[in-house]
Amino acid sequence: MTERNDADVLNRWRLILGKNAEGHIDFQGTESETDLFMSMESTLDFLYDMEYGDDIMRAGRSGGSGASVPQAAKWIEKVRRLFPKRTVEILEKQALDHFGLTELLTDKKVLSQMQPNMDLLKTVMQYKHLMKSDVLIEARRIIRKVVEELTEKLKSELRRSLIGKLNRNLPSNVRSMRNLDIKKTIRRNLKNYDKEQNEIILKNVYFSSRTKKYNKWRVIIAVDESGSMLDSVIYSAVMAGIFAKLPMIETRLIIFDTAVVDLSGYADDPVEVLMGVQLGGGTDINNAVSYCESLCNNPYETIFVVVTDLYEGGNPGYLLKTCSDIISSGSRMVFLTALDREANPAYDVNLGQKIADMGAFVGAMTPEQLGDYIGKMIQ
Numbered sequence: 001m002t003e004r005n006d007a008d009v010l011n012r013w014r015l016i017l018g019k020n021a022e023g024h025i026d027f028q029g030t031e032s033e034t035d036l037f038m039s040m041e042s043t044l045d046f047l048y049d050m051e052y053g054d055d056i057m058r059a060g061r062s063g064g065s066g067a068s069v070p071q072a073a074k075w076i077e078k079v080r081r082l083f084p085k086r087t088v089e090i091l092e093k094q095a096l097d098h099f100g101l102t103e104l105l106t107d108k109k110v111l112s113q114m115q116p117n118m119d120l121l122k123t124v125m126q127y128k129h130l131m132k133s134d135v136l137i138e139a140r141r142i143i144r145k146v147v148e149e150l151t152e153k154l155k156s157e158l159r160r161s162l163i164g165k166l167n168r169n170l171p172s173n174v175r176s177m178r179n180l181d182i183k184k185t186i187r188r189n190l191k192n193y194d195k196e197q198n199e200i201i202l203k204n205v206y207f208s209s210r211t212k213k214y215n216k217w218r219v220i221i222a223v224d225e226s227g228s229m230l231d232s233v234i235y236s237a238v239m240a241g242i243f244a245k246l247p248m249i250e251t252r253l254i255i256f257d258t259a260v261v262d263l264s265g266y267a268d269d270p271v272e273v274l275m276g277v278q279l280g281g282g283t284d285i286n287n288a289v290s291y292c293e294s295l296c297n298n299p300y301e302t303i304f305v306v307v308t309d310l311y312e313g314g315n316p317g318y319l320l321k322t323c324s325d326i327i328s329s330g331s332r333m334v335f336l337t338a339l340d341r342e343a344n345p346a347y348d349v350n351l352g353q354k355i356a357d358m359g360a361f362v363g364a365m366t367p368e369q370l371g372d373y374i375g376k377m378i379q
Contacts, residue, residue, distance in 0.1 A: 006028075014026070014037070039082060040082050043075065043078045043083075047091060047095055079092070085115075093123075105123065105139075106132070121146040121234065124139045125143075125230060125234070125274060125277065126230070140271060147237070150235070150238045151241060154239070154368070155242055158239075159246070185206045189202050217250070217301050217303065217377070218249075218295070218296070218297070219251050220302065221236060221240050221252070221254065221305045222256060222289065222308075223237075223308075224257070224285070224308035225255050225277050225280075226257060226280065227280045230279060231340040232336070233274070236307050237274050237277075239367055239370060240253045240270065249374075251264070251267045252267070253273065254288060256284070256288035258282040258313065260288050260291045261276070262291075263276060282313040283308070285308055285312050285319050286318045287314065289306060289319060289322050289323065289326070296329070299331040302331045303377055304331055305370070306333070307339050310351045310352050311348050312351060316351055320351075320354055320355065324358055333355075333359075334361045339366075340367075343365055345363065
């Protein structure tokens with residue numbers, strides 16, 4: 001190993017162990033190199049000294065008239081300047097999740113510098129109640145960015161699941177092999193048959209449209225906003241937004257804890273839905289399902305989707321009775337114990353089994369699986 005590599009290894013170990021570690025290691029290299037590593041160390045100390053009981057991240061400590069350490073905005077700037085992107089993401093996440101550095105979400109400048117992603121979206125959802133009006137504007141931008149990315153990933157596949165088969169009676173402007181109407185093309189070009197060459201000359205090629213005839217289905221989505229359902233809340237809002245823009249589905253969106261909030265008027269705008277969610281609190285599933293039952297005009301063309309961990313805060317017997325009435329009426333009923341990319345359920349298995357025995361689907365789904373399920377129902 002070269003001398004240069006030896007110095008790099010020692011410097012990295014010093015950053016890992018910190019300046020107070022037993023068997024002190026000095027930074028190696030030129031003056032500018034050691035200055036760089038000292039800046040990196042002070043930036044890490046700002047975050048990780050809390051492990052040793054020093055709440056150095058809080059401004060306005062007793063005994064002084066101002067902040068004793070850099071404010072969150074300066075800390076983020078240093079992190080981004082000194083560390084690679086992947087390390088920055090890890091430090092930001094730990095600052096928020098492990099050390100509760102909520103200053104990152106109450107300072108508009110800091111929030112604007114953070115990379116919009118699913119983790120940041122979930123953190124914004126958890127802390128948005130702490131944000132002032134100017135910070136909420138930035139939070140809304142982050143939510144919209146992540147929601148648009150999720151929607152774009154899901155939209156085309158879900159539309160294929162839901163829209164249906166080809167309609168051979170309607171022409172299409174989309175000239176693709178997928179829409180090619182071979183029988184019509186041959187039939188219309190028979191008059192161009194060349195006897196000498198023994199072949200049909202194709203002067204016109206015809207394409208078919210996708211089916212436009214459908215019955216209007218009502219999909220009622222009720223989402224438990226307890227903190228444990230955060231991923232499912234986000235995906236439920238995105239899915240409702242996609243469904244709401246499809247002509248064959250009328251979407252109703254309900255958010256609930258012990259109270260019920262009807263957000264159907266915002267179903268086509270997941271950002272507004274997520275800004276309105278208040279995570280936490282108790283859970284009264286029967287209260288929500290009973291409200292949803294009142295929205296059912298035509299049971300045979302209604303699908304109830306209840307996104308919940310099934311930990312009922314009210315009387316489970318009332319919930320079972322309401323579910324029995326809904327299923328007996330002819331409506332389809334789905335209890336999703338998780339709706340996200342991982343689809344790892346954590347729920348009251350005993351209550352879930354009783355509902356499943358009535359004829360409801362109970363289990364976890366990915367968004368694509370929910371799209372396929374509803375597509376099969378409405379076709």
